[in-house]
Amino acid sequence: MVSRRDFFKITGTVAGTAALTAVGAEASAPHPKLDPDRFGVLTDTTLCIGCRRCEWACAEQNDLPHGDLESFGDTSVFDLMRRPDAESYTVVNRYSPPAGTDQPLDVKVQCLHCEHPACVSACIVGALVKSPQGPVIYDAWKCIGCRYCMIACPFQIPAYEYADPLTPRIMKCTMCSERTLAEGRPPACVEMCPPEALVFGRRSELLELAHRRIMENPDRYHPEVIGEHIAGGTSWLMITDRPAAEIDIPELSNESPAVITETIQHGIFKGFTGPLMLFGILGILMKSSSDKRKEKEDENG
Amino acid sequence: MADSMQHHKALPLAGNSAVPFFTPGVIVIAILAAAGVATLVVRLFLGLGAVTNFNDQYPWGIWIGIDVASGVALAAGGFTMAFIAHVMNNEKYHVLVRPALLTAAIGYTFVGLGVCVDLGRYYNIWHVMMPSMWQGNSALFEVGMCVMIYLTVLYIEFLPIVCERFIGRVNLPGVLGKMNGFLDGLLRVLDKTLARVMTFFIIAGVVLSCAHQSSLGTLMAIAPSKLSPLWHTPVLPLLFLLSAFAVGLAMAIFESVLASRSFKRPIEMHVLSPLARMIPLLLVVYFAAKVIDLVNRDAWPLLFEANFRALMFWIEIGVGVIIPTFLFLSHRLRRNPVWLFSSAAMVVFGVVLNRFNVFVTGYTPPYSEGQYFPAWTEVMLTVGMISLIVLLYRIWVFIFPVLPAEEEVEHA
């Protein structure tokens, strides 16, 4: 029932459409070449005093619900380990003092702005984008609210406005892109930080700074810059006095989780070779099986 | 299916069967469906937070694990039967194609609906179709695209059945009656055209199905640190595809028996038994892939830990794969309707449990404050959706020629 000509015509049409589709997908896939001078932030947790002023500054900057600055002096929140949520892009958690001192360790938590972000790779419509300058930015207008980015993020950062029936947003730290990208000004939290536990600058320079501090004070720091390699590296870096696991950084490989799915996706769908080959094989199978059936019918009839 | 390929006569049940549309069972199902719709309304006006236990730790729940992921897997009957009956030209199985096609068409419609219910900004779903927003790196994009195109293909594959129902029977009342001849002609042209291009859509349907059945597995491959190593593997897409093959056939058997029972017709054992013979091979291939993968990744010791996840894995493999493989291998049991149905039901259960495990049970976020458990409203919506599917299936087989005409079943 399928003539050979029909079959080739059909295959040709599919190949054409598929090729066009592939080109389109290729062109719009956000694969930014990262700017070598891209921004980053360095958190030196050993300098943090747990004043939570960064939390206030962030809420102020990003129009998040918050009380006045004094209310952030409340240290009872340290009784629990908190996570950023739909109403706060960043929180500070308190850990026990290192042996022999009574100065607790305070750790600021926010999106790390991965170099190869899983959330960006996952997003179905490109509502999350990695700027070549560093920040991972969200466009609520594009977002369809599927929450796949939340599944993908290995640091469990994106939060969601579940209570909003109509226009829920993904909520996460923007690295204050409207300040950093547009004006080259430091993020609100960095500007606010009294002991300068947060430093804004070029990632490459911050990485040097971090290594220098560790080298000059080997007793003070654990010899690892968190974010240099983890999950493919992050634009936001941290140094601290203890192994990363002890401040609840998940154990991850040095490869972005996005590499796994992107390898699969591109392996199967690159230029649509996989699906096209399958289409061809099925076409041939169908043709030969219908020929065989006809032969049989002819013999019998 | 195109008429040129439909050698078996199918008839609508209305007017051809003594079974009434409403029975006590159907009424219960209708009530459940109504409860589901009520939940949907609450979700639309009050948001996901009001009716679900989703949170920042567990962004996905049973709506993705069951309504969407299991829904797609269970609708695999459509493409597996199309492959066996049409691509391989296996005449015998043509009677099963239409019911499988109908299940797939309704199933996928509800998968689409299920996705929209879960989406926070469902009104933006069209963004997925805009080339300016295409995101080729996203497995979800691949799934979304394929499902949308496949749903269209399914509707097109179903059109000949609609034509068959109305050709020579277009009978509009009153003034509209003048249009009857014209409409009838239009249907005939449509039917002829469809018959010619159907080959293309049948093959396209199989290709699209293979693509998104596997990509559904790719989805969770992006969370290696969050999904338990019992299930997380880079070959998840392969495992999803292999299990879809097996469950496609099992579903065809499962629903055929159910439909026969419900519509008081003889069970089509003469096609179901030979179909069942193919399932063990598919299950063994799936099982082997799973075992090799577990050994390869050194994840097998987890199987012997005494915890809930390991138990779920054992049930999934034991009840869903190993036992039905042996049951289906027995010549005698394959010919027994009760055993045939039970074995098929086990495979269906196993694949649903697998999808549930991959998307729900196996998900272990690093900062969890207690395991996710579905809210009763979540369950109500899922049950309501399934009930709606059953109702729609019933409505369609009453109106359209889907099930084989009864004499044929008896005499074959």
Ligand code: SF4
């Ligand atoms: S930390 Fe999470 S949310 Fe932030 S960029 Fe990385 S993957 Fe995205």
Ligand code: SF4
């Ligand atoms: S929830 Fe929005 S931002 Fe996140 S993956 Fe879905 S569309 Fe993208």
Ligand code: SF4
């Ligand atoms: S960079 Fe901006 S958005 Fe991010 S935590 Fe600091 S103030 Fe908040």
